[in-house]
Structures are given as structure tokens and as C-alpha cells.
Amino acid sequence: MIKDRDNTERRILDAVGRIVEREGFEAVRINAVASESGMSKILIYRYFGSIDGLLAKYLEDKDFWLNFDTSQLPQGDVKAFSKQIFRAYINMLRSSPALRKLYRWELSSKHPSINELRKRREETALKIIASVCELSGESFDRVAGISTLVTASVSYLCILGENCGVYNSLQIDSDSGWEKLLETIDFMFDKIL
Amino acid sequence: MIKDRDNTERRILDAVGRIVEREGFEAVRINAVASESGMSKILIYRYFGSIDGLLAKYLEDKDFWLNFDTSQLPQGDVKAFSKQIFRAYINMLRSSPALRKLYRWELSSKHPSINELRKRREETALKIIASVCELSGESFDRVAGISTLVTASVSYLCILGENCGVYNSLQIDSDSGWEKLLETIDFMFDKIL
């Protein structure tokens, strides 16, 4: 029997990660984590207090933020910048099962950590929106409205794509559907900016 | 003791409705339904077979389809028609807690009834899209792309609004935010159609 608390904690958090990616945050239960990690559940209580505490720690460790460098904001072409930023958003969500599960979980949970996450996301988003306003001369509400339209839509479709293949005839569980959607977004920006 | 199967079934289905509106489909469990309805759970098994059967019946009774009359599709102004149809979509979702819960449930469940729902929704949507194509001269993919952008976005924000007040500075849990969003949608249609 080796004693190594750090190692144990890491194993437990790794187990959480696997469960989240596979089944989502809703499935992170004490017994599930215990058996997935191979650790006894009493250690989870000792080291993290509760499932809520465990999830808080997991979210804190993972860097789930829109990791966009807000210090070097766009110069020049606003259209190109806008298009690019939504491409990045789509790629981020499409490539991360855990992030998709997080977004899904947010729709039904009131976990305290979620507020923190949202606050930070909101900050980043507002910075980006503000700088697009400056460059384009559009009003804040307009830019915010359009960003909202696009990001909310992308979030929804990425989550839905895990259970459902087609939406309005678009194949949202494969690249083909997303290319069409990107084309639509590009088209929209060409027309309205 | 009064014997009245029809009445009992209705009480059970009503209980399902209340649970769905309050806590969502995930919370529709056998014991919860039994205690909410005041009926003994064995009757649920007898009359509906299982929770899946009960939910199937609930979904069948409720007319959850986008009840849009596809026989009298738009004449004349495409822009006005498009704007109006998305207004209707927003109102539908914003006014029905049960529908919001259904949309949320779809994001994580693989319940067989859901496929049926989606099929019928898809049919209606495609009809509408097709007629907008004709009137506007736009390609099918373009119209489908734009519809997808708007409806997916609206679905997401309506669900999110139950737990979260603000998204990109928009107040999505009150009319003020939705008016701004509608204004954005109108603006978009003015520019691109």
C-alpha cells in the first residue's frame, strides 16, 4: 500500500474527466467516480467534501474558458476577424466532448461554479464585442445581437449533434453540415457588416 | 373507493405534466409520478407499462408539434413572412415551460419518441424552407442555413433563460433582451433577403 494523496486526487479527477466525456456531468456520482478511479469513495469525501466540491475542483483545474487572447485584438479587416473568431468557436466546441457536456449541463444545473464560469466568459465576450464595435462602427446592441445569434446557435447544434444527425436537412454530426453553416455565417457577415 | 380507470390515467398524465413543467423530463420517475398523482405506482405499470410508455403517451397526447398550418403558406412579402414565423417560434418557446423542457431533454436523451417528434418537425420545417426558397429565389442551403442559425439560437437561449439571466449582455430572461434579439433578426433579414 503506497500513500500518495496527490496521486490519489489526480486519479479521482482523471476519473471525473472520463465520466464527463463519456456520459456528461449528470453522471458524475460518488459511486461512479469511486469505481471509475479505483479509489474508495470515502477518500472522495475526505479530499473534496462532496460531489459538488469535486466538480468545482474539476472545473477549476480544467481551463474551460474561451481561451482567446484579448490583449491582441483585431486590427484591420473586421469581416475577416469576425469570421475567424466564429470558426474558432466552432472548432473549440466540435473538438471537445467535455466542453459540449459542460454546455449541456449548464442548461439544467444551478451548480455554483457555473456562475463563475459565465462571468468570465461574459467578460471575454464583451471585450471582443466592444472591439468589433469600434472597428465596424456598428452599435453595441447590434454586434451583441449578432454574436449571440451565432454563438447560441453553434452551442445548441454542437450539443444536439451528439444525439441527432440532421437539423433542417443539415448534417450536424459531420463536417459537411458545418461547412454549409460556416458558409451561411460568412455570407451573413458579407451582407451586414 | 371509486373505480374509474380513465380518470386515474388522466390524473397520472396530469402529474407527469406538472413534473415536466417544474423539473423537466429527467425528473419523471416512477416514484415521483406516483406521489405527485396520488396514485399507486403499480397502476402506472399496469396502464402504461413503463416510464418510457408513460412518456410516450404524454408526448402523444400533448401536441408538441410546431403547429403551423403548412397548407396556407406565404404569399407576397417574403421578408415579412420570415420575420413573422420566427416571432411565432420565439413566442411558442417562451410561453411554454413544458416545451422548453422537451427541447432540453432532447439534448441528452435517446428516447424513441424523440425521433418521431423530430421527423415531424423536420417535415414541417422543410416545407416552410422550400416555400421561402421559391418566393425569394435563394438556394435551399442558404435558406436552411439561415433558419437553422435563428431557430437553434432561439432554442438555446430559451432553455438557458431558465437558469441564466444574461448572455452577451442581453437580458434573455425578460422581454427586453428578446426585443433586442428580434430587432437583430429583423435587421438581418432586411439586409440579406
Add this chain to the structure above:
DNA sequence: AAAGTATGTTACTTTTTGGTAACAACCAAA
């Protein structure tokens, strides 16, 4: 080396949830 604490194991209790058996009351048809 002895004592004290942190770590880990085992086995248990409790609670919740799902599921069923056995019986009682009602209604309708013969």
C-alpha cells in the same frame, strides 16, 4: 524507537428508487 497523524481498506448502515405479490373492493355479465 515511540507516538501521533495522514492515508487507505473493509464492511457496514441508511436512503432512495424500482419493482412485485397478495389481497380487497368494485362492477358487470350470466
Add this chain to the structure above:
DNA sequence: TTTGGTTGTTACCAAAAAGTAACATACTTT
């Protein structure tokens, strides 16, 4: 009115989930 099936009640059983007690082993400090 007896008989048979339907409806409803009560009380259980079983499985899964959360949570804890008691003990054993390793490490640290003195």
C-alpha cells in the same frame, strides 16, 4: 346472486445510491 375480471390498496422485496464507522497501514516527527 354468484362468478369472473377489473380496479385499487397495502405491504413487501431487491437493487442502487449515498454516506459512515472501525480498523490497518504507512509516513513523520519527536
